[in-house]
Amino acid sequence: MSKQPQSEIKGDELVGKGHVVKSDSRKINTSSELPDRTTGRSTPLGATVVEGGVNFSLYSRTAAEVELLLFDSVNDGTPARVIRLCPAENRSYFYWHVFVPDVKPGQLYGYRIDGPTDLSSGLAFDSNKLLLDPYARGVAVPQDYQRTLAYEPGDNTATAIKGVVVDSHDYDWEGDLPLNTPASRTIIYELHVRGFTRHPNSGLTADKRGTYAGLIEKIPYLQELGVTAVELLPVFHFDPQDCPPGKVNYWGYAPISFFAPHPGYSSRLDHQGPVDEFRDMVKALHRAGIEVILDVVFNHTAEGDEQGPTLSFRGIDNRTYYILEEDGARYANFSGCGNTLNANHPVVRRMIVDSLRYWVEEMHVDGFRFDLASILSRDESGKPHPNPPVLWDIESEPALAGTKLLAEAWDAAGLYQVGSFVGDAWNEWNGRFRDDIRDFFIGASGSVRSAADRMVGSPEIYGHKEREVEHTINFVTCHDGFTLNDLVSYNEKHNAANGEDNRDGSDDNRSWNCGVEGPTSDPQIEQLRNRQIKNFLASTLLSLGVPMILMGDEVRRTQQGNNNAYCQDNEISWFDWSLLEQHTDLHRFVRFLCARRSQRELSHEQFPVSLNALLNNAKKAWHGTQLDRPDWSDHSHSLAFQATLTTNEMQFFLIMNAYWESLEFELPQLEVNRWRRWIDTSLVSPEDIVELEDAPEILTDSYLAADRSVVLLYASI
Numbered sequence: 001m002s003k004q005p006q007s008e009i010k011g012d013e014l015v016g017k018g019h020v021v022k023s024d025s026r027k028i029n030t031s032s033e034l035p036d037r038t039t040g041r042s043t044p045l046g047a048t049v050v051e052g053g054v055n056f057s058l059y060s061r062t063a064a065e066v067e068l069l070l071f072d073s074v075n076d077g078t079p080a081r082v083i084r085l086c087p088a089e090n091r092s093y094f095y096w097h098v099f100v101p102d103v104k105p106g107q108l109y110g111y112r113i114d115g116p117t118d119l120s121s122g123l124a125f126d127s128n129k130l131l132l133d134p135y136a137r138g139v140a141v142p143q144d145y146q147r148t149l150a151y152e153p154g155d156n157t158a159t160a161i162k163g164v165v166v167d168s169h170d171y172d173w174e175g176d177l178p179l180n181t182p183a184s185r186t187i188i189y190e191l192h193v194r195g196f197t198r199h200p201n202s203g204l205t206a207d208k209r210g211t212y213a214g215l216i217e218k219i220p221y222l223q224e225l226g227v228t229a230v231e232l233l234p235v236f237h238f239d240p241q242d243c244p245p246g247k248v249n250y251w252g253y254a255p256i257s258f259f260a261p262h263p264g265y266s267s268r269l270d271h272q273g274p275v276d277e278f279r280d281m282v283k284a285l286h287r288a289g290i291e292v293i294l295d296v297v298f299n300h301t302a303e304g305d306e307q308g309p310t311l312s313f314r315g316i317d318n319r320t321y322y323i324l325e326e327d328g329a330r331y332a333n334f335s336g337c338g339n340t341l342n343a344n345h346p347v348v349r350r351m352i353v354d355s356l357r358y359w360v361e362e363m364h365v366d367g368f369r370f371d372l373a374s375i376l377s378r379d380e381s382g383k384p385h386p387n388p389p390v391l392w393d394i395e396s397e398p399a400l401a402g403t404k405l406l407a408e409a410w411d412a413a414g415l416y417q418v419g420s421f422v423g424d425a426w427n428e429w430n431g432r433f434r435d436d437i438r439d440f441f442i443g444a445s446g447s448v449r450s451a452a453d454r455m456v457g458s459p460e461i462y463g464h465k466e467r468e469v470e471h472t473i474n475f476v477t478c479h480d481g482f483t484l485n486d487l488v489s490y491n492e493k494h495n496a497a498n499g500e501d502n503r504d505g506s507d508d509n510r511s512w513n514c515g516v517e518g519p520t521s522d523p524q525i526e527q528l529r530n531r532q533i534k535n536f537l538a539s540t541l542l543s544l545g546v547p548m549i550l551m552g553d554e555v556r557r558t559q560q561g562n563n564n565a566y567c568q569d570n571e572i573s574w575f576d577w578s579l580l581e582q583h584t585d586l587h588r589f590v591r592f593l594c595a596r597r598s599q600r601e602l603s604h605e606q607f608p609v610s611l612n613a614l615l616n617n618a619k620k621a622w623h624g625t626q627l628d629r630p631d632w633s634d635h636s637h638s639l640a641f642q643a644t645l646t647t648n649e650m651q652f653f654l655i656m657n658a659y660w661e662s663l664e665f666e667l668p669q670l671e672v673n674r675w676r677r678w679i680d681t682s683l684v685s686p687e688d689i690v691e692l693e694d695a696p697e698i699l700t701d702s703y704l705a706a707d708r709s710v711v712l713l714y715a716s717i
Contacts, residue, residue: 042095045354046135046259047109049167053101056109058133059347060317061094062123064115068098069130069157071108074140074271077158105167106271108140109133110160113315119329122319124310128153130160132256132312134351137358138164139237139260140271147241150309161237161256161311164271168362171276176283178366179291180402181228183427183470183546187594188293189227190478191551192251192573193235193265199574211267212274212281219288225554225587226594229291231369231406233479235278236294237262239302239311244499247567251479253337253371254302256311258355261363282364291366293404294359298341298352299375299411305331305338320347323382332382334375336412343376349390357399367404369429374411377422384415388422395425406473419461427546430458430472437476437539438487438510441532441658441708446634451656452622455641457544472545476536477553482563484536484553487511488529489518494561497568505564518561530556531708534589534681534688535656538710541593542654554590555579585685592689618643618652627666638705640665644717655703655711664702667713674698675713682706
């Protein structure tokens, strides 16, 4: 940054105790007549609207000089005011702070920071770069934002992201409160805010497509489907340019702000708009009985590796915010994205908890899914910590009590903690459920025993923790990998569109194309694919635990075999609403399953409806084609599960046949009533799943389960 004698003023500048004078070459008055309040306060961090102005506070341990820049327009290359913070007056400990009178919500701002540059010591100050406040509640992105200018030499002010002063309390929530949906009734629908409504056939006006407001208009669809929670791919502001040349970062796993909603998902053009539109979305979803879970990325940032841009953290306090290699010049890369956030540093721990608390208290979200959460268990040297402070900080934070906490319990460097993630309140994405259920339905050798364990809450994995079965988040597909349609349509990934010669994306897909690679007009193959999709969905929604389904799987959304569509902001990734008409049978199947899964009351007359709660408390038994003789051998491809709930006088008999031929299963004898068929995925809609009162009786002592099918029978006892 430019260094000026304190006796000279160029532009509006605040020096000493924060006194602002105009650019008329007057000497700066630093006398005691200046009001003490202009020095500002160290707490709270960020830009806080208070009576008469705004208090700004920033942490930087090793900064030598800090300037606060105020802008009239997001595209301005010259600030309206430059406020230099005096270390003697505007710094407490390592916190730089100033009160600026007459500043109002909507004000744009950023920082320039100077200090030593010694990469071997992890110091990376660049006074030419405008830096985003890590605690900015809103962000504004210039029309000509250029990521490259943030790592090339020179000033980048005109094209840099700027913070927005937000009045967090100036919003009418109209009595909105957390829903606190019990885990036993929770059905998660993972969706992408933009991709859900961006397609031209979404039925929305152009200004609403791909926005928070657009999602509001699709809430009736979510209600009809029967899901109880949406898990939104990252909505923290991220850098869309953090991707290969010519592509766009679509998924959003490239955060640069942990407090500000991504403005690219807002239909509003004013700087406060994204914050309020996000709140409108949360409020509307809550009114519809749907919780909001955010996919949060506290494992890395968009600043990348040592060759990456200086956008915020790197230029503020590099060695505080990142885990560095021993030489200090390179970043540890446990995220696979170039850098790793130093999550267990006290300052970073505070920022993470402050962020979560903000999204719960001020934005009313109901839960969080932590991307690559195992990174949060690494200490400041990168080694796994037996009791990671940040995880216990999150779990013990009173403001987060009752908030749903979901962990993706692994990272990109091989730290796999499914079943061993630290903490008591955490639920885990069960990657082994995904793999084992996929293996079972493609007929993999030795998959029966594992599939059985996954269906009853994975006691093999979680039994030692003595927790409820809701500890496991069960899913077969998610954003990362094949869609359900592609899982049964492709043997190999087809990622050429990503421009990396098909090298990106996982090769471990455990998929089967049912005989033809990709789309086909063969009716028999299409029938088999549809059946397999129903098998996967039935397994997910009937299993013990919290089920999660991927956006569009209920209508066979395809990504054309791309299993890593992170850079595809186009019809490869968008929800194609025409599929709803093409696959009404599958949509109906999911609706019926969700309806019974999420209902509130247990009723003998109308069926014991919360299947998860019912089966968890039931007496359980395993069978094979013969009663009491399950076949756990490696060559087995089928199993049967019996659950009896004496308090409600109900029984269930679940058959899972992954064999390529039909199999006859003996049925337990009933003294009074007969078994009734609720589900059989081999049957054509509407017989595949029926209204309970219409379920036909089984008149024989056995049931012929078709090849590759799931059957659920029930009876009163």
